[in-house]
Amino acid sequence: MSTIAFIGLGNMGGPMAANLVKAGHRVVGVDVTQAAIDRHVAAGGVKGASIAEAVAEADVVVTMLPSGREVNALYLAESGIVPKVKPGALLIDSSTIDVDTARAVAKAAAAKGLAMLDAPVSGGTGGATAGTLTFMCGGEDATFARAKPYLDAMGKTIVHAGGPGNGQAAKICNNMILGITMIATSEAFVLAEKLGLDAQKLFDIASKSSGQSWSLTTYCPVPGPVPTSPANRDYQPGFTAAMMLKDLKLAQDAARSAGAVTPMGAEAASLYGLYAAQGEAGTDFSGIVNFLRGR
């Protein structure tokens, strides 16, 4: 069993750290919020005095942070993870951040002889608690192999997408498809409604035809056809519009940086921005169907 420093014990990081505790590891947690620390200790974790002290004694460091800015700061600051971590420790960043920062931090870690994996997740707080997350990983083969037993303790599907940054790339590419396809599906339901075509009829036809998608058949944005979808519980998340907007912005950052043209991705980012701005940032992202329908 290992000593793991876990930085960022929020809605996702908290239950992920708890699953590492359950797997028998000594998990030294750090967070800016006292309540998060208290929950971590109650779950059997240890309170870290600081990032520098927590990582100095850790075999593995796992981070779950809000954005690339925090990842960059906490890894590269003078008393941050890369300067202070024990030689030979394994670094796993499960934050969802921009590809460029993920690659820059991995490069800085490699320059100090440290193996680092970017391993953003999907599956939400439910998956974090149940230990059924999907991890999309970027890093060297040997790094992935070292990290896998720890990821197995927190997730169900662990995928290696290639070298450093490719975990982030895989996540934003997938979620860009998702964001666009959810709007496409929602537009079709609104159009059908205004044309007098029953939602269940459209579902029955499109779900067995070329309009089929995960957005339609697993996460249907109108109530009825898929009883488990958030549409049936007044669009309680699930996956919020704010989270989708974040991922779509990351996809646009990546597209600009890499020189890719993604007009639909840009339009989806605009539409989720408008939807979130109506006070709906905390609503499930499939609620955009109500925004498209209007009042």
Add this chain to the structure above:
Amino acid sequence: MSTIAFIGLGNMGGPMAANLVKAGHRVVGVDVTQAAIDRHVAAGGVKGASIAEAVAEADVVVTMLPSGREVNALYLAESGIVPKVKPGALLIDSSTIDVDTARAVAKAAAAKGLAMLDAPVSGGTGGATAGTLTFMCGGEDATFARAKPYLDAMGKTIVHAGGPGNGQAAKICNNMILGITMIATSEAFVLAEKLGLDAQKLFDIASKSSGQSWSLTTYCPVPGPVPTSPANRDYQPGFTAAMMLKDLKLAQDAARSAGAVTPMGAEAASLYGLYAAQGEAGTDFSGIVNFLRGR
């Protein structure tokens, strides 16, 4: 067995009429092109002298025409189908046209006591020849029941989507989802490529995740992951960009007419318009990935 007047013996109508001949019907064909007539006669059909004469002796009239303009003209002209057809005959329009025209023509037919079904298809020329088309039908229950045996001779999946015009509504809603989702999927593959994420890796991840769709897993726009998709035969159609553009324009017509807001549908119509304008109208619609990638 019935006498069927079949108007429009083109790439789709020709093989559809041939399947009605095979089912044992007397099929009186009309087309503006002599070659189409010759093929119809070679397949065992009968040449009609004119629309008026063909429909005057028919129990059933099937039309397969390029657009709402032709449907409106041929059904409602003085010597057209509605004025000249035998009383009690069944009218089936398999053209893909705008919802408003479909409803207006059905209403004019009903005013003369004629039962009419709009029954646009999907499945392309391959499905038309093999008799495996999908028919999306709009009309009264009794009309659908009367038409079904004839549609069964030409297709495999026959769906009743509701009252007059709803066959057209179902088709354009489905194909609007398809057009948008194909672009979404293509943008993700281009972005992945520019980020150094292998296409097969993205496929493996997204196809088992929330990015899954028919566009990805059945009709993948890049060569490799789905061997049967047009990407593996240099984007030979399949379903051309011109056909997709036509359906997206019909969806926009319907949205404007019904007061629905479909920003992604509008963007997809623009992008397919631009793609077709590059000389790619006859290329499979999944070839838009090459347009997005650039040279």
